[in-house]
Amino acid sequence: MKPTYKMILQNYFHRFQADVSMAAFSDIHPDWNQTEIPDYYRYWYxxxxxxxxxMDDHKYVVRPGCLYVLPAGSAQSFGTDSNAKIEIYWCHFRAAIGDLELFQQLKFPISVEIHDRKYIETIFERMILAYHSESLTRELRLRSAMLDLMAAYLDHCNFNEVTGEGIELLEKMDPVLHYIEEHLTENIMVDTLARIAYLHPNYFIGFFKNVVGCSPIQYVNGRRLEIAKRLLEETTMSVTDIAKQVGMQNHYLSRLFKQHIGLTPSGYRKLYRMSAANGNGIKEGSGELT
Known part of the structure; x- marks a missing residue:
């Protein structure tokens, strides 16, 4: 998969929100069937x-160990044979149309075969327990289980080099993000990015935010911060030289570090090296925080 496609998808999944409207476990008896056009998405396990x-004039065999994602708005018929019954975990969820636009275009598989079946059952049990809870944290626990379920599904989708090809949103943004990577040390203008995407500047900012999840300037600053962090970790370059390397003034880089990471660049480097010397990643409470 192209690095830019991966970056877009990571940002997309980072901001994805879905609300669980129902979660349950059902024991479906033999010779049962149902046809409907749901206005919600659903997971079956x-x-x-x-x-x-x-669904969509295609017949699937529903079998154990498979996790199914069924889209809203499509005619779906489901049933069992006369000598079979099914035990099934399921949930219904809704998300904003904008949040589902890219998800729909990627054409993920209807089903994936799960490697760790007990793990998926545990997620559904958590979701069902939260659904029936009256706890103050009910919605947080529902959302947590939902995101774990979606992550498990995506982990089994076998992303490859052609994932994203033919998707207009990704292909239109690909040259824009490539240009940004090649010109991070320069003053990047929105008008230039808009021209690359063949869009009017006033429309481009909203388009960029819808696809990537943040404004162009936020994205550029985020990439510069990531590079600055790597340089602080892997080199002995001064903070001033690193700021120049990523196209920032020294004071602006320090301000962004404090805003987003809670440390100054030199504080981050010191903390990283102390943690690395101890064989650990950066941990809260180790080293100085200024």
Whole structure:
């Protein structure tokens, strides 16, 4: 997968929000069937038994160990044969249309075969428990389980080199992000980025934010910070030289570090090296914080 596509998808999944409207476990008896056009998305996980699913004129065998993601707005028929029953975990969820736009265009598989079945069952059990809870933290626990479920599904989707090809949103943004990477030390103008995407500047900012998840300047600053962090970790360059390397004034780089990381650049370097010397990553409470 192209690095720019991976970056866009990571940002997309970072900001994705979905609300669980129902979660349950069902024991479906033999010779049962149902047809509907749901206005919500749903996950199914088959614990035991087999059945069938017809969607978009294609028939699928529903079998144990598979996690299914069924889209809203499509006609779906589901059933069991006369001599079979199914045990199934399931949930319904909704998300804003804008949040689902890229997800729909990527055409992820209807189902994936799960390697760790107990782990998926545990996620659904957490979700069902949270759904029936009256706790103040109910929505947080529902959302946590939902995100764990989505991450498990995506981990089994087998992203490869062609993932994202043919997706207009990604292909239009690819040259823009490539240009940014090649010109991080320069003053990057929105008008220039808009021309690369063949969009009007006034429309481009909203388009960029919708696809990438932040404004162009926020994205550029984020990339500069990532490079500055790597240089602080891997080199002995002075903070002033690192600031020049990423196209920033020294004081502006320090301000961004304090805003986003809570440390000055020199404080970050000192903390990183202390932690590395101890064989650990950066941990809260180790070293000085200024």
């Amino acid at each position: 088959i614990r035991s038994g087999e059945g069938w699913l017809v």
